[in-house]
Amino acid sequence: MSRYAREGRGLPKAFAGLLCLLVCMAGSAFGQELEATASVGKRLAVAADCVACHTAPEGKPFAGGYPLSSPMGVIYSTNITPSKTAGIGNYSNEQFARAVRDGVAADGTHLYPAMPYTSYAKMTDSDIAALYDYFMKEVQPVDTPSPKTALTFPFNIRASMMGWNLLFHSDARFKPDASKSAEVNRGDYLVNALAHCDTCHTPRNFLMGADSGKPLGGGSLGSWYAPNISSDKVSGIGAWSNDEIVAYLRTGHVAGKAQAAGPMAEAIEHSLQYLGDSDLKAIAAYLQQTPAIKSGENKARHEFGAASTDELTLRGTKPEDNPGWHIFSGTCANCHQANGQGTKEYPSLFNNTATTRADNLIAAIVYGVHRTVDGVAVDMPAFGPDALFTDRLNDQQIADVSNYVLSRYGNSELKVTAADVAQSRAGGPKAPLAELAKFTIPAIILVCLLIGLVVWMIARRRKGA
Template sequence: MKSPKVLYIAMRLLQSAALAALGVAGSAQAQGSDAALIEQGHRLAIAADCAACHTTPKTGAAFAGGYPIVSPLGTIYASNITPSKANGIGDYTLEEFQAALRQGVRKDGAHLYPAMPYTSYTQLSDADTAALYAYFMHGVKAVDQPAPQTSLPFPFNLRSSMAVWNAMFLKDSRFVPDASKSTEVNRGAYLAGALAHCSACHTPRNALMAEDGTKPLGGGSLGPWFAPNISADPNSGIGAWTEAELVQYLKTGRVHGKAQAAGPMAEAIEHSLQYLPDEDLKAIAVYLKQTAAISDGQSKPRFDHGEASASETEMRGRATDVDAGWRIFSGSCAACHQANATGTGNEAYPSLFHNTTTGADRADNLIATILFGVDRTVDGKPHFMPAFGDAASFTDRLGDQEVADVANYVLSHYGNAAVKVSAQDVQTARAGGKAPLLATLQPAIAPALGVVLIVLILLVVRGSRARRKH
């Protein structure tokens, strides 16, 4: 997939062409106003990370949809949001565009699934939705290509049910600045809450897959990955990070001695956050540092676990009594992360101690990183780790027990030794992560509804017979 920087150049050329076509209808001043509005919409689309979902990686045209979003309830395909009248949103009015963004309702009245984070976008201002509309209508190339249709199992395929879900969980209101907070904090709250939709990933979900408002930014599962607690708690969250470190992480995806971005966060940085102005990133950092602290009982920060160890070199040459995880670490990990796990001086390969992935109180992200690797491009430079769980991308594919062995070796020598990984944990991650309650109940929902329907019919029949007797 083209990077946002390449897309930016392409879109600017498209903007010029669109404005040239519109020029006959207005004055030079009007054209300048249109150009400014389109450019504002382009910046907002990057901040909202629209390309990450609506552009299929490597092969897809910009915003033409088709990207498969694997959810616990089934695969949801992102729609075509180019100005194509046949397959995109080209015939949407501004009001219909706003309804899709804010209420999750398409032009035809069908409901969108909240994989499209309208529960966050509902906070967008009228001015910003108008700018986004101008950009997608006049700054994006129309692609007459239909996106695959989403087909979820019953009853999740009933889009009308989302009306009930929205009535229960959608807070359909615009962002209102907090008068007790600074302008910078309010700017950060708008960027993080409305545009970057941080809570959509970093807040846990309830049984009906809605955000748990009692634990905002307290961490949430994303299939095999886990979006960590980013509240202001000093141990469980990011309270012990400095604002400068948070800005660096959001811009580059790495902070030495703390964290490296992988999975969904790497995508957010690659396609969106790295392109935000420094003042916007600082506003997000300032906002996060003053959020309500959500504690999950950790006694020290995730990045404060582990230390360098000579165990890798000490075990070399032993004929017996060799840790199974050491064999894998020595053969597949030590060459890049170094024998004592300090990483490389240029930080291309991070340290495995003082690392939020190995110091967490759960191993989701460590397992997922081993299985699926790391692949993010920042400032034109790729940061890559092979996917050891994928036979198609790596010849020495590791089995579930092997991944568990090397994960436990890393945790016991360099990370949070209290965390243990089983082969079953790896198998679950490889399959897409632990299914939520709603997904596990799905096979029983149809039979249960059938039983309810039969009972209702019997009650109606019984009542009818009783009335005839009287």
């Protein structure tokens, strides 16, 4: 339902009571942007961020058609309006639950895990029922079919998802941990079920399944990277205060720490900003007690860089002597200031997590930064070759300015090439599984030839005998 399921039985009464409390809270404590009379189902749909992936640009809400870039190709989201011809209007509650929590459509078609059913599987029966009521009774039907997903062989064989599900999908529903507080359990349910944070922030293995040994340890999202959000004080966000985490989730901005862009900006714009304080505090409380996952960094992401004096020392030099600074001075400094310290409207480039990873820095320059919070648009224009109304930069120019920013304001050990920029524009690094799939057809042909050769040799031997 969003980008890119039964309640536990036999629980002790204390567990059951806590679970009921969690469900009620998750469905009722959202921000002021949602009207006070909003149904539980609508609040859950917002928390699950269904609209972000099931609404195409300029399209009607939940009508599908949003192109989700994956390592295997483009996957188009489906129409989940109550249309009886193009949507889910003919679904029963049980069929809806199976699609949301197990990734199987009413006609038996297996969904790709771009639909985060592996996280939604933890949702309770009561939440699923409330969501079903919302989509069937409150969402406007749209009778326009969404585009069909057409991945290349062998990924177009949806039946293969049965094997993938056996390996990486669990139908276990959420069960509160009696050793944890109600707030932490509530955060657990939001992070790992409804808001499906684990879908992006947990790394993937060779078969694109979540690496359960590194929960929330950071994962690649095509051109972007979802950072480590475990409790580690260096690699993760353990050095953040709870108030800073709440502020980031609500606004996408924390001075001296980070700014949200890419898929995270979408999550904040469409979902997280509408959660109430109690929900956001629960998420922060849960994240602060997760296992600390170390990613190998020696310094926290937000601690890099300092103000620069290059405007004074490099003014008048030849562009070829320092191309990155000249691009920065002419294109970036007007907003981020010549020394990189930013303004009230534009963030500082030092003490900023965006300038400590080459992939996210490149993506921010190529695609820009866009999010709307509290009705106010936060925008940094795109500067890639396809940019509109701004200075278009080619791959080498983007590499040059990226290296300048990294060297002055971020992680100076990182280097960017024009090939890195081209890769980002093409959707990011290819997954090993997708690369291996290129050899599938040649391998099948080779096997067939070998089988044919063996059959021919056996036939010839029998004929000779």
